[in-house]
Amino acid sequence: MKNRLKVLRAERDLTQAQLADLLNVSRQTINAIEKGKFDPSLPLAFKAARLFGLSIEDIFEDEVVE
Amino acid sequence: MKNRLKVLRAERDLTQAQLADLLNVSRQTINAIEKGKFDPSLPLAFKAARLFGLSIEDIFEDEVVE
DNA sequence: TCTTTATGTCAAGTAAGCTTTACTTAAAGA
DNA sequence: TCTTTAAGTAAAGCTTACTTGACATAAAGA
Numbered sequence: 001m002k003n004r005l006k007v008l009r010a011e012r013d014l015t016q017a018q019l020a021d022l023l024n025v026s027r028q029t030i031n032a033i034e035k036g037k038f039d040p041s042l043p044l045a046f047k048a049a050r051l052f053g054l055s056i057e058d059i060f061e062d063e064v065v066e
Numbered sequence: 067m068k069n070r071l072k073v074l075r076a077e078r079d080l081t082q083a084q085l086a087d088l089l090n091v092s093r094q095t096i097n098a099i100e101k102g103k104f105d106p107s108l109p110l111a112f113k114a115a116r117l118f119g120l121s122i123e124d125i126f127e128d129e130v131v132e
Numbered sequence: 133t134c135t136t137t138a139t140g141t142c143a144a145g146t147a148a149g150c151t152t153t154a155c156t157t158a159a160a161g162a
Numbered sequence: 163t164c165t166t167t168a169a170g171t172a173a174a175g176c177t178t179a180c181t182t183g184a185c186a187t188a189a190a191g192a
Contacts, residue, residue, distance in 0.1 A: 001108065001109065015137085015138060015139085016138075016139070016140095017137095017138080017139095025179095025180070025181090026180070026181055026182075027138095027139090028140090028141085028180080028181075028182085029179080029180055029181080031139070031140065031141085032141095032179090032180085033179095035140080035141095037141095038178065038179060038180085039107065039108045039109060039178085039179080040108055040179080040180095041105065041107065041108065041148080041149090041178095041179060041180085042067065042105045042106055042107065042108050042111050042122075042126065043067065043105060043128065044179090044180090045108050045111075045122075046126075046128035047128075049123075050128070055121060055122075055123060056108075056111075056121075056122045056123065057115075057121060057122065060108065060112075062109065062112035062113075062116070081167085081168060081169085082168075082169065082170095083167095083168080083169095091149095091150070091151090092150070092151055092152075093168095093169090094150080094151075094152085094170090094171085094172095095149080095150055095151080097169070097170065097171085098149090098150085098171095099149095100169095101170080101171095103171095104148065104149060104150090105148085105149080106149080107148095107149060107150085107178080107179090110149085110150090
């Protein structure tokens, strides 16, 4: 699943570590999500959406499977 | 995390098993999510939103942790 | 050059999402 | 009463999300 975290971070001048702190996850988790290694949990997606003042759909892009 | 799956199902006259099929998960998964046993993954939340023609935020309600 | 900061990655472990199988209960119809 | 259907639940196992700790690299500044 694609996401706009890197850009949203850049717009706010946040490092991966700072974003991780704000979302109460590890830096490695942010890195892995940005790199597409895995998808965030739904609660984490909600947290990120709230933090950035956006909807989940604005941040994460679902690829339609079929 | 609260959700409106049961009501959305009822509005469309779907059983848990039918919804499970439509979302490609097991009936037990739907039951567990409806009963609040665990949260769906983000991909599953996207699927449900697409199926019902709603946003994730319309279906799942995040409780603000702090 | 030396140090610091940000990012990337890996390995091992825990926790949560999800599966299959199976049993139980309640409601409704024949 | 017997059967069927929907819902609830539980155990065991697999997969994925996430953790901590560690190491590597590149860029930038003193």
